Amino acid sequence: MNLIILNGNIYTMNKRNPKAEALFIEDGIFKNIGSNKEISELINKSSLVIDADGKTILPGFIDSHMHLAMFGSNLYECNLVGTKSIEELINKVKDYISSKKIPKGDWVIGKGWNEDYFNVKRLPNRYDLDKISKEHNICLTRGCYHMCVVNSNVLDEIGINKENHEINNGIFDIDQNSVPTGICRESAMKLVYSKLPKVSKDRFKEYIKLASNYVLSRGITSLCTDDFMLPGIEWQNVIDSYTEMNRDGELKIRVYEQCLLPTLEYIKEFASKGYKTGIGDDHFKIGQLKILTDGNLGTRTAYLSEPYSDDNSTFGIPQYTQNELDNLILTATESGLQIASHAIGDKSINMVIDALEKLPEEYKKRDLRSNIVHCQVTNDRLLKKFKKLNIVANVQPIFLNYDIHMAESRLGPSRITNSYNWKTLLNEGIKVALGSDSPVELPDTMLGIYSAVTRKDLNGFPNGGWFPEEKLTVDEALHGFTIDAAYSSFSEDIKGSIEIGKLADFVVLSENIYEIEPENIKNVKVLKTFIDGKLVFDIEKI
């Protein structure tokens, strides 16, 4: 059987042939692309013909960085996104415990709160959570995933108290009497996470299925996802789960796994088992080594070269020394692993670039395509090096929804002009791959395109856009979510555009996003999603 699409308003993302009307698909591949007349002539008795009725068709979206399993676990656990007060947070978790009938002594896990959205802007603390329950272990992670709050039970369990609350590369917040408040930042949060119950492979697969169904409804057909950071699961089980799902026909989307391996020992063990970038098939592939070099601006843990403008006592929290980072990046490169380094502050970005520059010449000559994920605070000198080292800027435009309201006070009037500067990145000739970092934000590509094009939050603030000279065009944003995201994962030869010979992944939209008001892009619906030429999401069937 073959599939024929006629009467489409097709934007191919192929610069040589940017527009088309019709597609001929066989064996999951675009076999022909052209006008209605050309493709109609190919109809035979085994053709399934779909009339697209003039609708806009684009290549399937590729999310350049997210956390699929964690997004799935959020759909499964207590969802605290959008909570407006500490009272509401308490009530949501109480309701969750009773609806799921969670026994006393068990863990209660919630995610997604952010005190900036509370009516009274203070962090929740152990005493708030003790009102929910003193007999469960409660851990509620902030939407940024760099901080959590726990109840007194958890602090007792991990042995954190007035006398014992120091930790390297992290903070247990304390009150004026040195008593821990329940807020755990960075490695303090990881210590809590290390106590969480294990995630079985079956549960992991459940998360992936829940999350996949969601992203398919948003037109995402491929994603680069860091799942090793999901608390409670060994990295080998992540790979085995995906491999089994792929074998059993349960993996509906294409996954490029961004492997978070925090130490040299982990990287060596991983490599010794034969894993390196590119191992796998078109549905599940080992992607980059993910390295976390700092935190984020919201919690003042992104690592800056000058102190924070709204707290000059801190530069942020680096996760590695320069020497440690040099060794990680050298060992990874020797082991055939592409790098995707989370770096938000300019100092962190500088450290990653330093480490890449120190690689032996023979490695630097290779097509490394190192990704710097987020790269929010930059400067002209760093951008020149991006270009020289062919670093991909892996950017999350939807971050503006929150960061518009916070970044300027963190960075001050001067540094802010060098931050979130996406148009400048493109003008410098740097490849910009776009993603959502879900579950930090929703994996909804239309929201990402809206943010990139309008530079406004989801309420339309500010009028005219935030630093509007850095707006991307719709076409530039679409390239970031298709062919350039494919480039970031060494897969531009097989996907990211509608081209003869490529995988037949594409989406049908409710409206032509090139022609509507940019403000309305966030309301555009994905009507249908196809992978391998097969319909995997249809809005009429939900």
Ligand SMILES: [Zn+2]
């Ligand atoms: Zn991330």
